Amino acid sequence: MGGHGVMANEDSLDYSVHEAWNEATNVYLLVILVSFGLLMYARKNKRKIMRIFALPPTAGTTTESNFYDNLKKVRLRQQLEIP
Numbered sequence: 001m002g003g004h005g006v007m008a009n010e011d012s013l014d015y016s017v018h019e020a021w022n023e024a025t026n027v028y029l030l031v032i033l034v035s036f037g038l039l040m041y042a043r044k045n046k047r048k049i050m051r052i053f054a055l056p057p058t059a060g061t062t063t064e065s066n067f068y069d070n071l072k073k074v075r076l077r078q079q080l081e082i083p
Contacts, residue, residue: 042049
């Protein structure tokens with residue numbers, strides 16, 4: 001009887017392993033399908049996606065240079081007002 005009890009536990013363990021494998025396979029299949037769909041969307045709408053991540057190169061440098069130029073002018077005024 002002891003051997004039969006061990007066999008029953010192995011069967012239930014075997015069933016749960018198969019069930020977990022099926023669930024994992026379904027999840028992986030879903031992830032692959034979603035990734036494939038996103039890849040196809042990205043190929044069709046490449047310009048829209050790049051427009052989101054691309055910053056205009058002149059806008060970023062001009063604001064920083066204007067800020068530092070203004071800061072230099074303020075310091076120069078302060079130095080000229082001191083004497």
